[in-house]
Amino acid sequence: MEQLSLSSHSLSDTLDPTVSKVRAKHQFDIDDDWDANVEHNLNQVVQKSIENKVSPEDLLRKVPSTPSTKTPASSSNPNLDLYQTSSLSSTTSKNGLKLQYEKIIKDPSNSLNAIALPQMSSPIEPDVSSRINRISKFKKMLHASNINMNDLKKLAWSGIPYEIRPMAWQLLLGYIPPNAERRVATLARKRKEYLDGVSQVFGSGLDQTMWHQISIDVPRTNPHIKLYGFYATQRAMERILYLWAIRHPASGYVQGINDLATPFFQTFLSAYIEVDPEVYDPGNLPKEVLDVVEADTYWCLTKLLDGIQDNYIHAQPGIQRQVAELKDLTQRIDNKLAKHLQEESVEFMQFSFRWMNCLLMREVSVKNTIRMWDTYMAEGPNGFSEFHVYVCAAFLVKWSSKIQQMDFQEIMMFLQALPTKEWGEKDVELLLSEAYMWQSLFKNAIAHLR
Structure with a gap:
C-alpha cells in the first residue's frame, strides 16, 4: 500500500x-x-481463575501462566477486562504490537488466524466456554468467501468478542465488502x-x-x-x-x-x-x-x-425529532414519570439533548459504549438514530422511582451525573434488551412523529 x-x-x-x-x-x-x-474506574479487572490457575485470556491465547502469576478473582465488577496487560504472549513484539500486524493491515481476516481456541480436556467455567463458542461461530462466519450479512447481524446483536470486533464493525458499517x-x-x-x-x-x-x-x-x-x-x-x-x-x-x-x-x-x-x-x-x-x-x-x-x-446541520432537526420521540415514548411507558417531569417544569431537551448528540457517551464508559454499538450496528441503518431513542427511553425509565422523589433542581443535577460509574457489560445488555422490548411494542405508535 x-x-x-x-x-x-x-x-x-x-x-x-x-x-x-x-x-x-x-x-x-x-x-x-x-x-x-x-x-x-480504570482499574482493570480480569476473569476468575479456573482450577489450574490459568486465566481465560491465557487459555484463549495458549499462554501458560507462570507459577508466580495468579489471576485475581473479581465478582464485584461485572465489566470484566479481557486484555492481557502483565506478560505478553510470544505473538507480540516487546511494545505490545502483534507480530503479524502487516498481514492484518492487508486483510483484517488474517487476525482471525491468530485467535487460538484450545481443546479443553477438563471442564471450564460456563462464561469461558460460552465465549469460546461465540468466537468459533464468528470465525467460521467471517472466513467465508462471501459473508452472510444477515447472519452476522443476528450474531453481533448480543455482542462481539473484542478479537473479532474490528473486522465485524467494518463489515457491519459497509466499510469493507x-x-x-x-x-x-x-x-x-x-x-x-x-x-x-x-x-x-x-x-x-x-x-x-x-x-x-x-x-x-x-x-x-x-x-x-x-x-x-x-x-x-x-x-x-x-x-x-x-x-x-x-x-x-x-x-x-x-x-x-x-x-x-x-x-x-x-x-x-x-x-x-x-x-x-x-x-x-x-x-x-x-x-x-x-x-x-x-x-x-x-x-x-x-x-x-x-x-x-x-443531528449536526443547522438547527439540528434530527436531535429535535429524537427528543420529541423520547418524550412521547416516556409518556407511553411511564406516564407518572412524564407527568412528574412536566409538573417540575423539566423539559426533555434540557437533559436529553446530550444523550442524542453524544449517543450517551457522556453517561457510560467507552468500553460500555463499544458494547452498545455492537447492537446498534446489528440493528442496521437506523441503529444510531431510531433504536437509540428506545435505549434512551429505557435509560430514563430506569431511574423513574428516584426522579419522582426529586424537585427540578435535584432532577437536573441527578440527570447530569447519573450513577453509572460501576456499570458493566451486563448492565448495558439489560438496557439494550429493555430497549428492544419497547421498540417491539411502540415502534409503529411513534412512526407518525417522523
Missing part, C-alpha cells in the same frame, strides 16, 4: 505557527457542560484516499475557526483515559475530525463528534496490539499501523455520521 510521508508527530504543529500556542492555551480550558460527567476477493483492494484504496485527503486539506491553509474548536475539544476527549492523553492520539484525532469537517460543509465540526470517533479509534487500535488500548501509547506504533488505524476510524465515523447527519 502506498504511504504518504505525513509525520504523525509534527504535521499539525507545522501547519500554522499559532496551532501549538492555541493548543497550549486551551489545554486546561475545560467546558464543564461538554466535559464528561462521571469518571470511570462481504466478498473476500474485493476486500484487500477496497481497503488499500480507501486508506490511500484518506492519506491523500489529509495531505490536501492540511496543505491548503486551515479554516482557523474550525481548527480552533477542534484543537480545544481534542484534549478534553475522555480525559480520564490514558490513551486520549497521548500526543499521537490527539494529533490523529485532529486530522480525522478536521478532514471530516472540511468534507461536510453542511454541518462542519460540531462538539460531540469528537466523542463519536473514540470507540472506532480504540477498537481499530486493538486489532494490532495485545494490550488494553485504553492504556496504550499509539506513538509506539509503526507509522503504517497508525495510518491505517486513522483511516479506518475516519471512514467508519463517516459511515456512522452519514446516518445521523441531520
Whole structure:
C-alpha cells in the first residue's frame, strides 16, 4: 500500500505557527457542560481463575501462566477486562504490537488466524466456554468467501468478542465488502484516499475557526483515559475530525463528534496490539499501523455520521425529532414519570439533548459504549438514530422511582451525573434488551412523529 510521508508527530504543529500556542492555551480550558460527567474506574479487572490457575485470556491465547502469576478473582465488577496487560504472549513484539500486524493491515481476516481456541480436556467455567463458542461461530462466519450479512447481524446483536470486533464493525458499517476477493483492494484504496485527503486539506491553509474548536475539544476527549492523553492520539484525532469537517460543509465540526470517533479509534487500535488500548501509547506504533488505524476510524465515523447527519446541520432537526420521540415514548411507558417531569417544569431537551448528540457517551464508559454499538450496528441503518431513542427511553425509565422523589433542581443535577460509574457489560445488555422490548411494542405508535 502506498504511504504518504505525513509525520504523525509534527504535521499539525507545522501547519500554522499559532496551532501549538492555541493548543497550549486551551489545554486546561475545560467546558464543564461538554466535559464528561462521571469518571470511570480504570482499574482493570480480569476473569476468575479456573482450577489450574490459568486465566481465560491465557487459555484463549495458549499462554501458560507462570507459577508466580495468579489471576485475581473479581465478582464485584461485572465489566470484566479481557486484555492481557502483565506478560505478553510470544505473538507480540516487546511494545505490545502483534507480530503479524502487516498481514492484518492487508486483510483484517488474517487476525482471525491468530485467535487460538484450545481443546479443553477438563471442564471450564460456563462464561469461558460460552465465549469460546461465540468466537468459533464468528470465525467460521467471517472466513467465508462471501459473508452472510444477515447472519452476522443476528450474531453481533448480543455482542462481539473484542478479537473479532474490528473486522465485524467494518463489515457491519459497509466499510469493507462481504466478498473476500474485493476486500484487500477496497481497503488499500480507501486508506490511500484518506492519506491523500489529509495531505490536501492540511496543505491548503486551515479554516482557523474550525481548527480552533477542534484543537480545544481534542484534549478534553475522555480525559480520564490514558490513551486520549497521548500526543499521537490527539494529533490523529485532529486530522480525522478536521478532514471530516472540511468534507461536510453542511454541518462542519460540531462538539460531540469528537466523542463519536473514540470507540472506532480504540477498537481499530486493538486489532494490532495485545494490550488494553485504553492504556496504550499509539506513538509506539509503526507509522503504517497508525495510518491505517486513522483511516479506518475516519471512514467508519463517516459511515456512522452519514446516518445521523441531520443531528449536526443547522438547527439540528434530527436531535429535535429524537427528543420529541423520547418524550412521547416516556409518556407511553411511564406516564407518572412524564407527568412528574412536566409538573417540575423539566423539559426533555434540557437533559436529553446530550444523550442524542453524544449517543450517551457522556453517561457510560467507552468500553460500555463499544458494547452498545455492537447492537446498534446489528440493528442496521437506523441503529444510531431510531433504536437509540428506545435505549434512551429505557435509560430514563430506569431511574423513574428516584426522579419522582426529586424537585427540578435535584432532577437536573441527578440527570447530569447519573450513577453509572460501576456499570458493566451486563448492565448495558439489560438496557439494550429493555430497549428492544419497547421498540417491539411502540415502534409503529411513534412512526407518525417522523
